[in-house]
Amino acid sequence: LTNSPAFIIGNLHKFAYYPIIIPITTKQNTKEGLMLQHYTLNVNGTTHSVEVAPDTPLLWVLRDSLHLNGTKFGCGIAMCGACTVLIDGKAMRSCVMPISQLGDKKVTTIEGIGTADTPHPVQQAWIDLSVPQCGYCQSGQILAAVDLLNHTPTPSDTDINQKMNNLCRCGSYPEIRRAIHHAASTIKKENTTS
């Protein structure tokens, strides 16, 4: 029982070292919960229609229905953060966000914040410092950093410690920290010049 995702998600507050709050109430495993339904969702400024079960996490709608594969599957229980996207600008774990609860909130994924020609300043900092090792967690790390910098333009190391709780198995944390400071100063400069 203690290993079931439902139990873990219901008890996440007990795992104090991962300060995350996740909305979760679904009709999983009931007949209504399984039936396919139509949803429209706004991702990176584009409206999409999908037909999925109501309990389908946003992560799998993004990946399997929309083929936006920059958002990664890591744990399925909101612990690792590889699936982090912005929902109305706030970094959220899409692996536990049922599509039925998304409503008209706007979703931004790694594909939506920058392009190869014009990367987001946070992406540019990641590139400049060669942050990624395996790279699998970095979409989530970058979006968590975007949210952090939106609210805290010049974060302290303590701010970074508190807000950046995405896991990186390669241990790229020292560079993630450096890149956040680097991006903060770039964004500041851009804001002063514009």
Place this chain on the structure above:
Amino acid sequence: MNIENISRRGFLKGIGAGSGSLVLSFSLPLVAKRSLAADTSTTHPEITAWLEITPQSQIMFTAPASEMGQGSQSALASLFADELGADYQQLIIKQPVNNSRYNNPAFNMQITGGSTAVRAWWKPMREVAATARHMLLLAAAKKQNVAIDKISIDQGLVKHNNTQQPMGDFVALAATMDVPKSITLKDKKDYRYIGKPMPRLDAKAKSLGTAEFGMDVVLPDMLVATIIQSPIFGGTVDSMDEAAAKAVPGVKSVVTIEEGRSVAVVANSYWQALTGAKALNPRFSGGDTNGLDTNALIDLHRQALGENGKVIKVEHTKKVNKPVAKQHQFEFIAPYLAHATMEPMNTTAWVHDNGVEVWSPTQNQTGAAMVAANAALVQPDNVTVHTTFLGGGFGRRGSVDYVAQAVEIATHFDVPVKLIWSREQDMQHDHYRPLAVAQFSVATAEDGLPVTFDMKIAADSAIASLMQLPDDAVDPSIYEGLHDQGYTLPGASLTAYRVAPKVPVSFWRSVGHSSTAFFLESTLNQLAHQAGMDPLAYRQALLPEQSRFAAVLEKVAKRANWQGAKPGAHQGRGIAVVKSFGSYVAEVVDVSLDNNKQIRINKVYCVVDCGMTANPEIVTRQMQGGIIMGLGAALWSRIDIKDGAVSQSNFHNYRLLSMAHIPEIVVELVDSEEAPGGYGEPGTPPAMAALAGAIGALTGTHPVQMPFGM
């Protein structure tokens, strides 16, 4: 340097079909020798060349190593670009398909591991590039009717006097040139990229979210499968609710594979497959590990220590004739560890009329092709393995269990099938770092230094597991780090014992060293403590003064301003030096107790001598990453067995370090002319050992069992 060229036999060059490119592909002589594994080269028409230079001067370079974060593809690109005279930043790296041409010279099979990528390819990779450069020079000399020594190639441009032309202008002619009998490699002073901190070539794609991992493979009409494996290793399925699974919209099929040990649910999407798998609720029985738990397993290893083991020669020992003043007995335990790569296991397979195609984040293309052939009942050369980026490897993806499963599932369909493991399956069906139990018996003289040093270690073997060797086979993956360290241990002896309880095991970053460094270095810490000696001084007393061991140890002590293991109240310092994978690494770890009486790691100093480097920045990052992985494992990680199955299931009960726990890490590279050593793994063992020393100094109790925290 003038060297004999690569074997002209098997050297293929030509003009790329219709493209007018220079294409070079050949086997290296050492690789062309009889391979350890069967030849699993694909006959897929896709290019299996080392390099292709187009008339537009695009340079495609096939990296022979899988990229799992360790930066090997970028490091090899430095070697390649330098010798070719290409612009490093403009290289297009192609992922390797299965081909014996890319066999790792260190293993004679196509596998990425053992921190070998740069050291094994250091020379061959440059020979490939230098051969191409020489042919371009010949072509340029002929076309411009000048002597070859008047022409140079640098950053993609062919230069003569004050004129320069792109490489592509000469590829058509170069392709008609004879392959040179001998080539000259660049002098060190002429290196433009080798040894320089070049940015990683995969950083951009990985920051934009466009890098393709195995998980991201999408093919037309593809189905998605997920799997439930017997919780008890080797058990088989008794019953399941197939109708309930098939009632889930989108579920296509339930497939029992691996002779009943696993069941897969195949659907249109992962969530449907997972929902189907929950409804399926398979029940298993039997199994090789039935009834085992962690304590019973530890006892099994202890028992083995009392039986007949294999005596291993210790490299550095001597006889001393001092009277024994004290006898010491130590026992150490290291638990099973999961790799917990961020990307769960997955592979996409398509079994069609012309053979099998596999898209896999694998460290082991040879193994992948062999198991795919076996699962689909085709010849290995009818299997094409497309390598994707790996979302972490650390040894886990040297095993190809998930490849075999994907192909077996795909034999039931005409369309491609992507198999995705849930995190729970990944955690509970890893191939783990083996549990190890060691017992050391040391006699010391009045001065506190050893007179005899007897080591016994019992563990399962990663090598035997990969190579499917008998249960009593003993190999260095069990005892490495105990017989080959730099210490001269008086009266040293070592016996290794194999235990094979059928919990799957494999290579985990730094393999045997991930246990043995802690065992040996902790013994020295305790001996130093009992002798009232400083742990640094105690080590120096056992190390030859003129050695790379002593040099890195001295450097790290200086860098950390080592004044002893107890710099202040509620503080502790540990120090360790370990040679692994051809490199010498010494580390100092500083810890303190926080307000909640929890151990806090404050700072790590690391000095590494890994010989000449392709890219020192990548070495630094690998040291940091290796240290973080080692500290996290030593502090928190354990895989427990209960009733024959793994207890841990996800990141809530298999804790990894996150940002808030990361100490400041200072890495210093020794400027070295020695042959290149590995760097993906050697940062890990001394971190675990130095942390143990720091905790011992802090608390007064030296830990004897990992993990130390919780």
